[in-house]
Amino acid sequence: QVQLQESGPGLVKPSETLSLTCTVSGGSISSYYWSWIRQPPGKGLEWIGYIYYSGSTNYNPSLKSRVTISVDTSKNQFSLKLSSVTAADTAVYYCARKTYTGYLSDWGQGTLVTVSS
């Protein structure tokens, strides 16, 4: 069974860029789609975007101007960059595997990113 693990800074300053990496183990990243989802403290889930192993992407329109998702198949990793962050971007960020049908079959444990000076 595939396992996913998020990594990256837990604290980011306002106006800076949030950067996270998801490492996939137990399977190849060179299949399926790979997604990022976030959850502000005490709130619901928000889909950020996904990437196919070939590099094609799709982003939530509300975040599209600030989001970049990339993939490194040689490292079995994919990454998230979110620019110009504000306190509203404080959340637990999850990476997940998205099936060809569209549902999210496997999730990382999540990592809390706080935006604060």
Place this chain on the structure above:
Amino acid sequence: EIVMTQSPATLSVSPGERATLSCRASQSVSSNLAWYQQKPGQAPRLLIYGASTRATGIPARFSGSGSGTEFTLTISSLQSEDFAVYYCQQYNNWLLFTFGPGTKVDIK
């Protein structure tokens, strides 16, 4: 954007009782609907996909039904480990996947 709504927001149930959770889409999503369970401090876990297919390892007491705009998740006999928040998600619109706000199932 397809807006997902869930009801009730909180459901208080006694162990052993049946729980029925509802999810509604603002437009048809066919059967492209998934349910996830989230316990405090944990990541969501896939329960149901295709509106009614249980994911691998999910107990038979969980069942999903519906199509189009109206969906239901039923837990036939609540166990202590089932008290959690449940989210529905549509994946019919690949330009924007959306989740419902969640239903919290707590102990009565």
